[in-house]
Amino acid sequence: MHPAVSVIFFTVLSGAGFGMILLLGLGFEIDGGAGRAFVVSLVAGGLAVAGLLASVFHLGHPERALRALSQWRSSWLSREGIAAIATLVLFGLYALVWMTTGDRPALLGGAAALGALVTVFTTSMIYAQLRTVPHWNSALTPAVYLGFALSSGWLVATALGGAATAGLWGLALVALAWALKWAWWVRASRSRLSTAASSPETATGLGFLGRVRLLERPHTGENYLTREMVHVIGRKHARRLRALALVLGCAVPLLCLALIHVTGAPAVLTLLPALSMIVGLLAERWLFFAEAEHAVSLYYGNR
Amino acid sequence: MTSLPASTDKRLGLVIDLDTCVGCHACAVNCKEWNTGAGASPLSDADAYGADVSGAWLNRIHTFEVTPADAPAQIVHFPKSCLHCDDAPCVTVCPTGASHKRSEDGIVLVTEDMCIGCGLCAWACPYGAREMDPVENVMKKCTLCVDRIYDEVLPEEDRIPACVRTCPSNARHFGDFNDPGSHVSRLVADRGGIELMPEMGTKPVNRYLPPRPKARAPAAGPVAATRPQTAKADGFLGWLDAALDKLG
């Protein structure tokens, strides 16, 4: 699949943003008064909104985006839009009360947290529902999205919150998220189109005659399908990108968190592992798209 | 509405005969022509006269080579357009309601002025039957020529899809698969119509008729190498031939 930069940024940033909203809604400890509450809430909401805006401007017709809220009965994309907006409204109210009164209403916070959880889940289901892309078509996909949202959100919230260091919880969340991703990678390496029983033979129905090979594409040039779903752009650097994702996304954050934990350094230093993890996740997300095979490639010479 | 109808009154679709298709691309060209002139918006191309031409097509002809275990390879031309699936995943993923399946005849359509161009439906289709229009930025797909088949202004013989109407080798057939007596249902029953990628669970309506078995020549010994023979020319050409031979 073609890795669209806007969608990569959207899923990583809004993941971290909604992860933060989830934690803050559940009462994640933040130091200081209204000023700090404002900054933390602004970053959480800002990350979530920035991601959403990036994905809206990726559309062919952004001016019609509101229409996308209408089909929640069948469409995960529609559900995502509704969940995201509802969550942002709830969280906005929560932040307002928090800043003005210093109080953190548990019920409102809980609702925003639930909304954030549902939003991240619906985002992941947009991919996980697709039978046409065997890499994504798995319950591990939502698990990975939730894991990364929660762990990256935890790091950013700790860095800005100043109350306590990420501690063992932070370490555990980052480790858990990458353990899930590792399982996802192991499964992905085994689930190709051929393991889903699809091949040029089933795509053409000609398997009963013999082995099927593409002789000629319909047209000499590229088309929407080949650019969007067949191209193997970026798979060339897959190994280096995976190493980058693991080092910046996993090893560096774990090391930093352990050091901060042991030395008792101030929480604000968590900014370093937080940023490192987000950069690592951009590489991870690039691979999520670039390495995924789509069924239509069987009509364009893939096996 | 992007929920699928439980059943549709008719199940209109195409039968494509892989035995008679000669891969001339006439159906694709006529489809492009019809859908550029009619419909909600033209079926656009980007850089149409330049070096990097690329455009939206609703029907494309692939060519495959099939190699049996015990016989020489054969060529199969393979036209592919939307299969108007019963369980169309492209419809249920659509967030706007632009993609829908009609309950009266089962045709899968996109309402262009509702489409936000998110492209998710194209990801959901295993067959590559949906393409983004590079100029309009909305999703395009085969309409089963809904703007021909019901148009009483057209002469009756033209009230069939453009691709079916134009095919010079009669490889495309249009009809109602819900009617067991229809031309298409009988073709599928007689010739063993094939469903593409049944493992994707889309339940396509369109069917493909497999190539008929080839008559196989009895196995012969290796053919002796032969040199191309040309008849000896005489007169002026004979002189020219000899003169050129001399020149080496």
Ligand code: SF4
């Ligand atoms: S062929 Fe593709 S576009 Fe057409 S109905 Fe089936 S899934 Fe949808």
Ligand code: SF4
């Ligand atoms: S591209 Fe248009 S028709 Fe397709 S899913 Fe998006 S809004 Fe629906």
Ligand code: SF4
């Ligand atoms: S039915 Fe009409 S729109 Fe569909 S492939 Fe044929 S000519 Fe094109």
